[in-house]
Every structure is written in C-alpha cells, then in structure tokens.
Amino acid sequence: MVTSLIRRTFQALIVLFAMTAIVFVGVNVIGNPVDILINPDANAAEKARVIAHFGLDKPLWEQYLRFLGGIVQGDFGTSFVYNKPALGLILERMPATLELAFTALFIALAVGLPLGLYAGLYPNRVSSKVIMSGSILGFSLPTFWVGLMLVLVFSVELGWLPSNGRGDTVELFGVRWSFLTGDGLRHLLLPAFNLALFKTSLVLRLTRAGVQEVLPQEYVKFARAKGLTERRVIFVHVLKNLMIPVITIVGLEFGSLIAFSVVTESIFAWPGMGKLIIDSINLLDRPVIVAYLMMMVVLFVVLNFVIEICYTLLDPRVRLNARD
Amino acid sequence: MTDLPVPSEDLPVHAEAPPARFRKRLRQFAESPGAVVGLIALAVIVLVAVLAPLISPQNPYDLMQLDIMDSRLPPGSQSFDGLPYLLGTDSQGRDILSGIFYGLRTSLMVGVVSAIAAAIIGTAAGLLAAYLGGRTETLLMRLVDLQLSFPTILMALMMLAVLGKGVINVVIALIIAEWATYARTVRATALVEREKEYIEAARCLRLPGWRILFRHLLPNCLASVIVIGTMQVARAIGLEATLSFLGLGASVTEPSLGMLISNGYQYLLSGLYWISFFPGIALLITIVAINLVGDRLRDILNPRNS
Amino acid sequence: MSSLLEVRNLVTEFAAKPDRPGLRAVNDVSFSLERGKVLGLVGESGSGKSVTGFSIMGLVDRPGKVTGGQILFDGVDLVGLDPDAMRRLRGRRIAMVFQDPMMTLNPVLSIRTQMVEAIHAHEDVSERTAHERARDALGQVGIPSPEERLASYPHEFSGGMRQRVAIAIALLHKPDLIIADEPTTALDVTIQSQIIAEFQTLAEVSNTAVIWITHDLAIVSRLADELAVMYAGRLVETGGVSEVLNTPRHPYTRGLIASVPSQNRRGERLRQIPGVSPNMADLPQGCSFRPRCDRALPGCLSVPPQVPEAGRSYRCINPVMEAQA
Ligand SMILES: Nc1ncnc2c1ncn2[C@@H]1O[C@H](COP(=O)(O)OP(=O)(O)O)[C@@H](O)[C@H]1O
Ligand SMILES: [Mg+2]
Numbered sequence: 001m002v003t004s005l006i007r008r009t010f011q012a013l014i015v016l017f018a019m020t021a022i023v024f025v026g027v028n029v030i031g032n033p034v035d036i037l038i039n040p041d042a043n044a045a046e047k048a049r050v051i052a053h054f055g056l057d058k059p060l061w062e063q064y065l066r067f068l069g070g071i072v073q074g075d076f077g078t079s080f081v082y083n084k085p086a087l088g089l090i091l092e093r094m095p096a097t098l099e100l101a102f103t104a105l106f107i108a109l110a111v112g113l114p115l116g117l118y119a120g121l122y123p124n125r126v127s128s129k130v131i132m133s134g135s136i137l138g139f140s141l142p143t144f145w146v147g148l149m150l151v152l153v154f155s156v157e158l159g160w161l162p163s164n165g166r167g168d169t170v171e172l173f174g175v176r177w178s179f180l181t182g183d184g185l186r187h188l189l190l191p192a193f194n195l196a197l198f199k200t201s202l203v204l205r206l207t208r209a210g211v212q213e214v215l216p217q218e219y220v221k222f223a224r225a226k227g228l229t230e231r232r233v234i235f236v237h238v239l240k241n242l243m244i245p246v247i248t249i250v251g252l253e254f255g256s257l258i259a260f261s262v263v264t265e266s267i268f269a270w271p272g273m274g275k276l277i278i279d280s281i282n283l284l285d286r287p288v289i290v291a292y293l294m295m296m297v298v299l300f301v302v303l304n305f306v307i308e309i310c311y312t313l314l315d316p317r318v319r320l321n322a323r324d
Numbered sequence: 325m326t327d328l329p330v331p332s333e334d335l336p337v338h339a340e341a342p343p344a345r346f347r348k349r350l351r352q353f354a355e356s357p358g359a360v361v362g363l364i365a366l367a368v369i370v371l372v373a374v375l376a377p378l379i380s381p382q383n384p385y386d387l388m389q390l391d392i393m394d395s396r397l398p399p400g401s402q403s404f405d406g407l408p409y410l411l412g413t414d415s416q417g418r419d420i421l422s423g424i425f426y427g428l429r430t431s432l433m434v435g436v437v438s439a440i441a442a443a444i445i446g447t448a449a450g451l452l453a454a455y456l457g458g459r460t461e462t463l464l465m466r467l468v469d470l471q472l473s474f475p476t477i478l479m480a481l482m483m484l485a486v487l488g489k490g491v492i493n494v495v496i497a498l499i500i501a502e503w504a505t506y507a508r509t510v511r512a513t514a515l516v517e518r519e520k521e522y523i524e525a526a527r528c529l530r531l532p533g534w535r536i537l538f539r540h541l542l543p544n545c546l547a548s549v550i551v552i553g554t555m556q557v558a559r560a561i562g563l564e565a566t567l568s569f570l571g572l573g574a575s576v577t578e579p580s581l582g583m584l585i586s587n588g589y590q591y592l593l594s595g596l597y598w599i600s601f602f603p604g605i606a607l608l609i610t611i612v613a614i615n616l617v618g619d620r621l622r623d624i625l626n627p628r629n630s
Numbered sequence: 631m632s633s634l635l636e637v638r639n640l641v642t643e644f645a646a647k648p649d650r651p652g653l654r655a656v657n658d659v660s661f662s663l664e665r666g667k668v669l670g671l672v673g674e675s676g677s678g679k680s681v682t683g684f685s686i687m688g689l690v691d692r693p694g695k696v697t698g699g700q701i702l703f704d705g706v707d708l709v710g711l712d713p714d715a716m717r718r719l720r721g722r723r724i725a726m727v728f729q730d731p732m733m734t735l736n737p738v739l740s741i742r743t744q745m746v747e748a749i750h751a752h753e754d755v756s757e758r759t760a761h762e763r764a765r766d767a768l769g770q771v772g773i774p775s776p777e778e779r780l781a782s783y784p785h786e787f788s789g790g791m792r793q794r795v796a797i798a799i800a801l802l803h804k805p806d807l808i809i810a811d812e813p814t815t816a817l818d819v820t821i822q823s824q825i826i827a828e829f830q831t832l833a834e835v836s837n838t839a840v841i842w843i844t845h846d847l848a849i850v851s852r853l854a855d856e857l858a859v860m861y862a863g864r865l866v867e868t869g870g871v872s873e874v875l876n877t878p879r880h881p882y883t884r885g886l887i888a889s890v891p892s893q894n895r896r897g898e899r900l901r902q903i904p905g906v907s908p909n910m911a912d913l914p915q916g917c918s919f920r921p922r923c924d925r926a927l928p929g930c931l932s933v934p935p936q937v938p939e940a941g942r943s944y945r946c947i948n949p950v951m952e953a954q955a
Contacts, residue, residue, distance in 0.1 A: 149601075163593070219733060224689055225720055227722055228717075228747060256477070262570065293485070317737060
C-alpha cells in the first residue's frame, strides 16, 4: 500500500510537471506574451521596459525556470484587470465554484442512482423506458441552452427562483456559503440543477448498466438462497458492487463538473472561478488564465489520486493486490 | 518490390465484396426507426445549410435588408412591408428563421471540419503508434492519456486562452481537444489487427510499411473512425455553440447557432424568448439527429455484430 | 409418515426471448425424498438438474417460471407460495450450495458479513451471538483459525475453502433439506473427496435430507440412497441406488453406467453413448432419447409413461430386463 502510494504520488508529480511545461509553451511560445502584455500604442522604450520587467528577453529555459519558481511559491503574477495577485483571485472565487459543483454532484447522485436502480431492476416497465429516453435527452441537450430555458421557465415566466448571483451568504470557516441560507439555497437551485443534468444522465446510465451486470451474478442468487430480504439483496449485495464503477467514474467526472461550471456560472452570474476565467480570456488577463489552468491541473491530479484511494477502500481485491 | 508478384489484394481484408456488404449494412441501418428519422432530419438540415442563401427569406447579415422598425417582433408577425417573420425577429430586426439557416452553415462547418481534421490527425497518430511501437508509441500514448484525463471543454478553453478568440481558433481548439479520442481507438484496433496472420504474411513478403499501414491496418480501423467521427461532429457542434455562447467563438458577421442563442440571452430575461429559443431548438435537433445516426452506425459497424 | 419433499409433475419453462427460443427445462418431473436421505440427481450437462433445484428454491431466473405441478415440502406446496413465506423457508429449512465456489460469494463483502447476514435473515440474535455462531460454523467445516478467517474476503480463500464457507452458510440453520448443485465439480479431486466426506457426516448428524446434483455416477454411488436420472428435462429412471446401478432399466441409464470408468471393467473399452445430447429448444418427438437409443421401437414416437416397479420407476416402453453382462 505504501509503495503504491509513493508510486502514485510520483506519477502525479510527473503529470504536474508536464502540464507546467505545456501551459508555459502554450502561453509563452505559441501565444505571444508581448502582444498580450503591452498596450499596442506603447512606444518602443516602454515596450523594452515591460519586456525586461517580465524577463521576456531572456532565453526560453530561463523564462521557464522563472515561471516554475513562481508557481512553486504560488506566485502567478498580478492580474492586469484587478491589480491583485492572480492566485488570490482564483482562491477567492473557488468556494463558490466548489459549492456549485458539489451541489450538482449531490443532485446527480440523488437523482441518478435511484432512477438508474429502478430502470435496471425493472427494465421492461414503461416508466423505465421513459427514464432511459429522458437520459438520452440529458446527454444531447447542450448545457447552456438548458440553463437558458431554466431561467426562462422558472425565473421569467413562473418567477419562482432567482436567476443570478449567490443570494445571501453566511460565513463559515472564513468562507462565504450560499447553501446555509434560505435565499442562498434558492439561488443555488437552478444553476446546480443545470450543471447536474448531464452527470445525472451519466450516473443513471452507469447505475442501470451496473445493475444489469450484477443481477445475474451467482452471488446474488446465493444471497437470495440464504433467505435474505429483497431489500438487503439489492441495497447491500447489488449496490455495493455497483458503487465501485460509479464512484470511479463520478470521481473522474467531478473535474469536468468544475470545468463545465464555466458555462453555468456565466448564465447564472454565479461569482465563481468559471466566470472569472471567461472574463479573463475576454480581457486577456494572462496571469489569471495561467493561475486558473494550473489550479485545474492540480485539482485533476489530486482528484485522480483521491479516486485511486477510494477505489482501494471500496474493493477488497485491489486492497490485497496493493498490499504485496 | 516488383520481383514479388504476390498482390496484396490476395490477402483477406474483407470477407464480403464491398457492394453486397454495403447493401446489408444499409438494410441493417433501416431497421431502426429512430436512426432513419435521424438520417432524414440530418439530410434536411444539411440541405437547408447548403441552400441557406437561396431559401432564406432575407440575408440576415446584409444590413441593407434589415429594418430596425421590425426589431423584436414575436413569431408569426408581419414585416413592415408585409413579409411574415415565422419565428420572429431579433433586436436588429433580423429574421430569426434566416438567422438559423445561416447559423447552421457555420455550426455544421465548424463541426465537420474539426471532426475530419481531428480524425485525420488522430488516425495517423494511432496508426503510427501501433505500427512503429517502441518509444514513439509510448510517447504518443502518454500524450493521449494525459489529454483524455482533462475534459474537452477545459482543453478548448486552454487553447482559446492561448490562441485568442475567433471561429478559426475554435476549430483549432476542437481539433486539439478531440484528436486523442481517435488516436486511442485506432491504436487499439490496429494493435489487434497487427497480431493477425495476414499482417505477418505481408511483413514476410516485405511489403513496404506504407502499404501495410494503408491497405491493411487503415481499412480495419475505418469503421471505428466513422463511428467516433459522427458522434464527434455532434460534440463539436455543441462545444462550438457553448464557446460561442461564452463569447469566445464565432464572430458577429458569421454567427453560429450558439452566437444567436447568446445574442438572445439578454432579451430572454424580459420575456422575449424566441430570439434564443428557436436557435436552441435547431441546435438540439441537429445534435440529436447526428447522435441517432451515430448510435445506429456504432451498432451495425461494431465488429462483434457483423 | 409423509415424505419431507414430494415433487409432482413439475414443469419449469423458459419463455422465448428475442434472441433465443423458449424451452421446457424441467418436464413432468416427479420424485419424493424422506428426511435424512440423500437423493442423487444425475444427468448430462444441460438436462435440467440445476433448474430442478432452483425450482424447489423458488429461484428460477427470469424468464423462467414453474408453470405446472406441485412441490410439497413438509406438506406445503411451494409453487405459488407467497414470496415472503418462501423467503423465510430459504436458507432456514431449505438451503442450497452452488456449483462454482468462485462465483457464489460476494467479492466485496467480508465472510463475516455474509455469514452474519444469513443468520440475521432468520433469527433475531445479537451481533455477538451471530458472530460466534458464524465462527463455529466455519470451524465445523474444517477451516483453520476461523476467528481470523471471518474478517477475510472471498478472494483470500482457495476454491475448496470457499466451498467450505458456502457449505457452512448452508448448514447455519440446520435445514431439513440441502440442495447441493455439483458442489465438487469445480474442485480438485483430493479436495472433492474431503468435502464429500465432511458433507456426509454433517448431513447425517443433523438428519438433513440432501439432493446431490451431479453428472458423476461414481460420487453418487458412494453418497446417495436414492437415484434419479434426468435426460432432456425428464426423469427417465428413479429408484434405490444399488438397484438402479446394478439393474438399470432405461437404456440411457445403462449407457451412462457403461461410460463410467470403474475398477471392475478395467481393460475394457469405455462405451460412449452414440450421438449428441438433444437441443432443449427443439426436442425430438416422443421419447427424447429415441434418436440415440439402440432399443427404440415405433412406439417411442409418443412420450413413454412412467412405469412403476417395486420401489422404482422408469420411462421406457422397451426397458432393459435381461441380466447385465
Ligand atoms: N436463465 C436461463 N434462460 C434460458 N434457458 C435456461 C436458463 N437457465 C437454464 N436454461 C436452460 O435450461 C436447460 C437446463 O439447464 P440446467 O438445469 O442448468 O442444466 P444442468 O442439468 O446442467 O444443471 C438448459 O437447456 C439451459 O439452456
Ligand atoms: Mg447445472
């Protein structure tokens, strides 16, 4: 277990390192930072000053080392737009995004798991077929358009739920949260549901496929032969086996949930990282872009790591293999 | 080379003659009503996109044809000079229906071009990896793994952050974000093929590498490439619409469906739903139609079923 | 005293599905079993032995269904019994051991969980008591250091050990009837005989009746009191073990015996039954064995009735009556 943990950590570090190189090459080599950094109207002297300030006249490898050094110290430069450290800006917005993403994940599981279980246990019922068709729609509908329609129906036409911002927030552990107030919760509902739609379909289909794979197994029959109630057979024997693939994929998809929150945050004016990155791309606020990309890379690497560990805890077979 | 008279055609690549097989596949395809509906819808969509300049009630991007008096009219209204606006108009008096027709052109173009380009790059990479093996394979596949572990939208955002906004850059971003999918599948298929006897035979006959690649490995990977490609067109269209909606994609002079939807967003809040709604429906129908066709293609082209 | 189990004219059918035709896996099967006795149910693979066992357990897979007959267990008909009453019988009064021990234990639950839940399914005892009983049951089937082994997961056991666990689970509630579906087929020969011996002792001690399903006549001859021979869903011959083995009446039974390698026929060529086992979805008309039978008569084109003879019965209109060579 310990050796495999070390190996995984090492692999994760390599991926991180590779990504810093890719981001660096992308931003500093393919894109021309001089264009981005310098006002086109600036005179030659000013240009030279800026180039020297950012070290753009140095050889590439030196620039890269400087870039790496900055990253290690958490220094991604200062946002041109906000005139604040880029990393600080990102971290400030992160809780809002995480809150949205976790709520969406919760919805996806709370809706997808039971529906998938139902559709898997009773595949021939009309209701199951309706559920499955619905999930195809959930896959095909573009998230942003669904978001607009949610706004149209629930905010504009019915006037039930607000369509922008976080609403009232409460501070807990030094961070502001929406889900702790009634108003905040109302604000959270539409964006979270919007973000959850695609993943709900995914969880649903995974669960159904899992049920259909596990149900015919001999051990399920044996569990019934012991005289267990149908409840116990389904909720312990079937569900526990099913959770292994579901947790794995859902964990992997959590990252894409955060990536996709870019769209949802733009629609619902949710003040998270996603909205910030779109604004930054539009305003060419390079330090913020780089900080965001690096944060996402770190997030993904950490996520993969956590899933690996969850997987080990869930599946005793993996646990044993890792031990020796 | 010429002193080896054994033509590679003698090596079994296809068991059935292509025309017979094609007809059989066609029949299989027609067995699914959903797929047939999807195909018909898709044909109509493509036709509309191609013929947009001929069949649109107006050219929505010719400012001369727009009448500000006609702005924000609800569906079914009459224009100032008596023409009907079937799906209403936008804030500049542009006919929504015409906007959709023209928007489809951009959306389909972006989807098809990026899918084909990604298919070519990905297939080439996958084939090379499988054929060459060794370091090239390891390197390429590591890259593929790395890329596939990040969601497409993030890859696309990353690219746009580097390249800047614009429709061409969106296409490039889509290609870079999607090639890895093809590469992985093609390599897997080609690896299976590579172990088969006829490839051994071809190697023993010392047929040149390109010949083995193109005559034997490639045809066998084509089915999966077509299937992925179809689905990828739908994904690319959806992604392009998303990026355009975020203001990173198509320009105002050549708006895609996503751009149209984006334009209507601010009016949506005041209840003028049609400006965003109808382009969205068009986008939805396009994506669903392609997916229906792609699903069926996957079922019948799956080697296990034939 | 009436029998513990009496199966009368049991029919179990699998409805047709788009990708496969319907079939009658158990066809008009009747037999009975006394308390404490062992019935050997033999027949080649695919003849319907397992489905017979699952029919008794009420666990036939969809789209299969018991469509006719009765299964009288201690006087109660299990066919059409309400699901909860059936559940309360399962594992408590009728238990089952499956063929492949690698597949019967849930890979993600510990042995302890799987044993304790089996106890709690029928008895409201404390966690502690359940734990101790599970441990003792493991000890009884010959698993060393049962206390530690309880915490293990199935993949940490060998096939033979897993089958012992399954047997321990089956014996937890001292059932009246155990259906053992080829429990040793997947195991090494040495482990086979150990498990058979242990099983025999345990069943004797608790006076449990056993249906031992197998395709191996050698095992049956050691273990069973009664024998039922199944062919293509029908019981072609039933009776006491020694009678059936010494004087088989049905030509199929005779063929089956002749194809067993055994000491007294050393040096003699094994005689395989000619032909192949029939397709269950498309059985020959009349007696299903007719196409492979060297004693077939024109009358075999209609299904032969069950012919009773002192303590035994067979389905054949031209039975083997002459003395064996
Ligand atoms: N789940 C099922 N669906 C359809 N047919 C089945 C199913 N289970 C068993 N059968 C059919 O029932 C017949 C008897 O099977 P079985 O009782 O398992 O044979 P065996 O004597 O080897 O135990 C076989 O022809 C088999 O194909
Ligand atoms: Mg069997």
